[in-house]
Amino acid sequence: MIYEGDFSSPAGRFALVAARFNAVIVEQLTVGALDALKRHGVAEDRIDIVKVPGSFEIPVVAQKLGKSGKYAAVICLGCVIRGDTDHYDHVAGSATSGIANAGLAAGIPVIFGVLTCDTLEQAVHRAGAKAGNKGFEAAVCAVEMVNLMKKLPG
Numbered sequence: 001m002i003y004e005g006d007f008s009s010p011a012g013r014f015a016l017v018a019a020r021f022n023a024v025i026v027e028q029l030t031v032g033a034l035d036a037l038k039r040h041g042v043a044e045d046r047i048d049i050v051k052v053p054g055s056f057e058i059p060v061v062a063q064k065l066g067k068s069g070k071y072a073a074v075i076c077l078g079c080v081i082r083g084d085t086d087h088y089d090h091v092a093g094s095a096t097s098g099i100a101n102a103g104l105a106a107g108i109p110v111i112f113g114v115l116t117c118d119t120l121e122q123a124v125h126r127a128g129a130k131a132g133n134k135g136f137e138a139a140v141c142a143v144e145m146v147n148l149m150k151k152l153p154g
């Protein structure tokens with residue numbers, strides 16, 4: 001038996017957790033995620049958006065929403081851009097492991113849509129320019145994972 005999620009319209013509510021830091025980028029990721037959900041049949045009244053100060057704050061909120069039992073999936077959106085110090089490594093590392101842990105703790109798909117870039121230009125390219133829109137991709141991933149989780153035994 002092979003289990004695989006499909007891209008049919010998923011049931012349930014979706015939460016987006018979006019960081020305000022690097023808002024110019026994260027707003028475009030949010031636009032992409034909403035577009036993908038809408039095109040997969042998830043109406044806006046089934047989507048909640050929670051804004052947090054920065055990517056570092058995403059995991060605790062994602063975990064709380066995930067554990068609430070109200071959502072089929074949580075999509076985390078942020079953008080961490082490398083600076084002159086090692087601050088980037090701490091924020092990006094905490095956001096990455098924290099989001100992974102939130103998914104494990106909640107038992108629902110908690111999707112990693114946080115850009116970790118060396119430059120603002122790289123981020124622009126991943127937020128709707130040359131390299132697609134990672135927010136859109138994160139939402140498509142959420143749809144697949146919600147449909148997969150529904151099929152899995154147990």
Ligand code: INI
Pocket residue numbers: 019021022053054055056057078079080081082083087088091
């Ligand atoms: N938060 C980001 O989302 N992206 C960044 O690039 C960033 N940098 O570079 O500092 C950033 N910092 C803020 C951080 O997420 C927290 O909000 C802050 O440290 C308070 O906990």
